[in-house]
Amino acid sequence: MIERLCIIGVGLIGGSLARALRETGFCNEVVGCGRNPVHLQQAVDLGVIDRFDTDPARAVAGADMVLVAVPLGAMESVFESIRDHLAENAVLTDAGSAKGSVIEAAQRAFGAVPGNFVPGHPIAGTEQSGVAASFAGLYRDRRVILTPADTTDPGATARVRAMWEAAGAYVTEMTAVHHDAVLAATSHLPHVLAYTLVDSLARLGDQDEIFEYAAGGFRDFTRIASSDPVMWRDICLANGDAIELQIERFIEDLQALKGAVHAHEGDKLLEIFTSAKQARDRHTGK
């Protein structure tokens, strides 16, 4: 149970967690924090939070659980502003899509990574953003990855785990480095490819014609290119090394495929396409 949950950054991610925990009664009070009072009032009107404060230092006062769900580029300044104001019994966690950079930000802001800080990442979201898009079921049957360090208080980790489980998620733990490598491959690279493809097509001669003939598969393929550009800029800056590695791997594989097209190697193409189809059908379902 959480007595007072403070959510800094009440958007799709923070708002959906608040909705889920209120629905199940896992949390007594939710205090929102953000820079825009209009958005925060909207969150109150929608019943997502009980009240809000635009000052992080005041917002975290007395909260036993604090979730920072702001873009990666804003983590450090949020940590700085709450540093001296967290309650004795407070557990601090975040929802950033890259973990190494958030841990470094905490290190800089707090002097050392606090034992009550549990870095986390809910693998959920849509290409929508904002509290209006939030819904209680966002985390149901989805994965949440926690990346506690050796110095993290196990009790703090257990409380963050219980919170996400109450929202319906499966929680797993791994190192921050492993998280950042896996996510670079499964999430960051696909987003980079989708953005690059759409931008690339948009710069072709006749944009209207190009998109007119893009079929249904294209719409699915590029949906993630409608994601929040600021969030994805921050992810690319925060997890740059791992993303670069994945882009390099991908370019090598794409060069090999281009070579097979050039050399009319039908068997090789069929092998690649068949292995991809089998892997996708097996792992992600249709």
Next chain:
Amino acid sequence: MIERLCIIGVGLIGGSLARALRETGFCNEVVGCGRNPVHLQQAVDLGVIDRFDTDPARAVAGADMVLVAVPLGAMESVFESIRDHLAENAVLTDAGSAKGSVIEAAQRAFGAVPGNFVPGHPIAGTEQSGVAASFAGLYRDRRVILTPADTTDPGATARVRAMWEAAGAYVTEMTAVHHDAVLAATSHLPHVLAYTLVDSLARLGDQDEIFEYAAGGFRDFTRIASSDPVMWRDICLANGDAIELQIERFIEDLQALKGAVHAHEGDKLLEIFTSAKQARDRHTGK
């Protein structure tokens, strides 16, 4: 109106056209043709075709409209087998995803591209295949591109146009070369990227873990990697030059993006992501 429609290759594409034309009464009789009598009997049982013949020469007898909807690699042998058996008043069209190669196949099979041959490409389909996946609404409000040559009989083109319009499609005409360039960019490249990405991930260390953490966006992004591998091998062989060009363009753009990640150029990343999001939201809707 079509008196007798012969469909060679009764799968998703051919089967959906037959269903649509029967539903609207635009066609009196549908004869199916293919290599597998079990599939053809299924098409009869599903009410998609009236009867079938596994011999193309016999199947086209007396048909005033013949649609060849087989993989690109099988076009030439189908053309050869029907060459001397088409009715006097028959119009011949196809549903191949690349047009230059089909026109070359017709040239080789018939000696010259026949005046009654109207190359066509319905921009529709799902990652499913087979007649069981066919449905009458597949072409509703979708594009069909016809690429008649200067020597094509305008009456034949008009009849093919009327057929697709009866199935609910919008029909446009362009040259085969232009078609192949546009489709390489909007359809063939995305498929190649999706196949390469999934194959690439499947060859990473722990396949189960990799796909476990792939989020919802990944499922959408890679749906087209579940498409028929044989069909896509044939497309890559048939439209290789245009596809190679698009892969090269894409790799250049991806290298530039990797450079921006490496140099921590946040403004440049934001510009690319924003332009992509705007183009997608504007052109394809959410």
